[in-house]
Amino acid sequence: MKNIGNIISASLRHPKPEGATFSYGTAGFRMQADFLDSVVYRVGLSAALRSRKLNGQTVGVMITASHNPAPDNGIKLVDPQGGMLEKSWETYVTSLANAETDEELQKEIEKIVKVTKIDMQGGMNVIYARDTRPSGEVLAQTLKDALDAIGATSTDHGVKTTPQLHYLVRALNTVGTVSPYGEPTESGYYQKLSIAFRKLLKEKPRGSTVYVDCANGVGGPKLRELKKYLGEECLDLVITQDDCGADFVKTFQKPPPGTKLTPLQRHASLDGDADRIIYYYAGQDGSFRLLDGDKIAGLAAMFFQDLVKSAGIDLKIGIVQTAYANGNSTNYLTKTLKLPVTCVATGVKHLHHAAQRYDIGIYFEANGHGTVLFSPTALALLETHEASSPAQHSALESLRGLSNLINQTVGDALSDLLLVEAILASKGWGPSEWDSAYTDLPNRLFKKVVKDQSLFVTTDAERKLVKPEGLQEKIDELVAKYSDGRAFVRASGTEDLVRIYAEAKTRSEADDLGMRIMALVS
Numbered sequence: 001m002k003n004i005g006n007i008i009s010a011s012l013r014h015p016k017p018e019g020a021t022f023s024y025g026t027a028g029f030r031m032q033a034d035f036l037d038s039v040v041y042r043v044g045l046s047a048a049l050r051s052r053k054l055n056g057q058t059v060g061v062m063i064t065a066s067h068n069p070a071p072d073n074g075i076k077l078v079d080p081q082g083g084m085l086e087k088s089w090e091t092y093v094t095s096l097a098n099a100e101t102d103e104e105l106q107k108e109i110e111k112i113v114k115v116t117k118i119d120m121q122g123g124m125n126v127i128y129a130r131d132t133r134p135s136g137e138v139l140a141q142t143l144k145d146a147l148d149a150i151g152a153t154s155t156d157h158g159v160k161t162t163p164q165l166h167y168l169v170r171a172l173n174t175v176g177t178v179s180p181y182g183e184p185t186e187s188g189y190y191q192k193l194s195i196a197f198r199k200l201l202k203e204k205p206r207g208s209t210v211y212v213d214c215a216n217g218v219g220g221p222k223l224r225e226l227k228k229y230l231g232e233e234c235l236d237l238v239i240t241q242d243d244c245g246a247d248f249v250k251t252f253q254k255p256p257p258g259t260k261l262t263p264l265q266r267h268a269s270l271d272g273d274a275d276r277i278i279y280y281y282a283g284q285d286g287s288f289r290l291l292d293g294d295k296i297a298g299l300a301a302m303f304f305q306d307l308v309k310s311a312g313i314d315l316k317i318g319i320v321q322t323a324y325a326n327g328n329s330t331n332y333l334t335k336t337l338k339l340p341v342t343c344v345a346t347g348v349k350h351l352h353h354a355a356q357r358y359d360i361g362i363y364f365e366a367n368g369h370g371t372v373l374f375s376p377t378a379l380a381l382l383e384t385h386e387a388s389s390p391a392q393h394s395a396l397e398s399l400r401g402l403s404n405l406i407n408q409t410v411g412d413a414l415s416d417l418l419l420v421e422a423i424l425a426s427k428g429w430g431p432s433e434w435d436s437a438y439t440d441l442p443n444r445l446f447k448k449v450v451k452d453q454s455l456f457v458t459t460d461a462e463r464k465l466v467k468p469e470g471l472q473e474k475i476d477e478l479v480a481k482y483s484d485g486r487a488f489v490r491a492s493g494t495e496d497l498v499r500i501y502a503e504a505k506t507r508s509e510a511d512d513l514g515m516r517i518m519a520l521v522s
């Protein structure tokens with residue numbers, strides 16, 4: 001490989017911490033920013049190799065640690081169609097990140113080139129962006145160092161939300177094709193979303209207000225920008241920057257401290273890189289009500305089912321959830337709406353993949369990561385189907401509009417916000433009508449630091465433990481004692497700890513079950 005000398009000499013400036021082991025987890029590499037330098041350098045090399053493997057198509061790299069504390073950072077790769085890195089490549093990236101010496105690094109690079117049969121003659125194109133974390137700037141420099149050393153053409157897109165980077169990657173790779181995704185610029189992204197939203201609300205502009213807490217992250221400035229394109233007659237967005245965001249609201253099931261809720265007023269919280277959103281509001285009686293990812297999935301499923309029926313077309317709708325989905329949300333989807341639901345392992349990459357099996361695949365994690373995917377068949381049908389009545393015409397127009405409004409590359413808090421608002425406007429609903437579809441089973445989510453999280457091995461979409469031996473039997477015994485009881489334990493893929501989830505018919509039963517399982521885990 002002709003640039004190997006450059007690669008190795010630049011690598012000397014980014015030495016790997018001795019003995020450290022890195023793994024490409026639920027959302028790429030994520031850890032304290034101080035330890036990330038060598039990982040970022042090697043991810044840069046991987047991105048370039050991946051681009052070359054795919055004939056020079058543009059690959060994306062995002063530097064973010066999402067909702068993790070500010071001193072953390074992380075890095076993940078985006079494939080040319082805007083989705084997550086293909087699974088088989090996670091192994092290659094991991095092997096580069098863990099190469100102990102420079103000789104080993106060289107060997108690993110050569111191995112990847114050989115095993116994946118990369119023809120190194122030709123260009124490599126990589127774009128990258130970061131969230132607003134202070135460490136992002138230096139890490140972006142390291143990334144550039146790697147891309148220059150290997151000889152890739154690269155563009156620094158500065159500060160972006162994670163979904164904006166995914167959008168840019170897909171848009172760049174589809175310029176001049178039969179299905180261009182959109183103008184490959186940040187303003188192209190705002191234009192695409194806002195034009196679709198305004199069209200969907202054409203008959204029902206209503207200037208209603210949503211308070212959006214952007215978690216002190218990159219969503220704040222970007223939502224402000226989007227607001228300019230939307231216009232206030234469609235949606236009045238009040239943007240705040242609290243410190244805690246979606247994760248806090250979901251975990252503690254209360255509003256960000258200091259936020260006063262007026263009954264029936266809609267609120268939403270994003271996370272640090274704006275790929276996740278949850279809604280909440282106070283009921284008439286002042287009680288706190290959460291409208292999480294499961295509730296968004298339910299709303300979307302109901303709406304798409306109605307539209308597909310009204311449009312008189314045959315499209316298969318399905319929903320993908322994880323084990324963290326509330327039991328009653330699954331009941332609502334399967335028993336009330338009678339739609340198919342698949343349960344997969346935690347992490348957007350798994351949900352996204354499973355959702356691609358449907359014509360309209362709706363996927364959301366309970367914590368608010370998610371989107372809706374339209375298959376190529378569905379998009380073609382929407383394009384060509386001739387309506388035979390004004391009602392069919394209007395439903396088809398709405399489906400077309402939604403396919404443009406929704407960021408189909410990855411879950412996107414800004415696009416999901418507009419999706420929810422478009423549905424509520426179309427139905428003339430407030431949060432309580434939306435909420436009335438089903439009542440959540442009370443649930444608890446705990447974390448516990450254990451000696452070695454790798455000892456916790458799961459099966460059945462992470463709902464059952466295979467190891468440590470005997471633990472699952474003990475959990476089953478406990479669960480059986482509670483009405484509507486369900487619980488599971490799994491190792492986190494983003495933090496060095498174990499998560500424990502429990503739900504049951506009453507609040508006290510859910511708490512009790514969760515605490516008892518906590519006590520079993522060590």
Ligand SMILES: CC(=O)N[C@H]1[C@@H](OP(=O)(O)O)O[C@H](CO)[C@@H](O)[C@@H]1O
Pocket residue numbers: 026027066324346347348365367369491492493494495499
């Ligand atoms: C229970 C939970 O919320 N898990 C989160 C969390 O994964 P863990 O593997 O559980 O750490 O971070 C992931 C990445 O952001 C997100 O996709 C996922 O939903």
Ligand SMILES: [Mg+2]
Pocket residue numbers: 066067271272273274275276
């Ligand atoms: Mg995030």
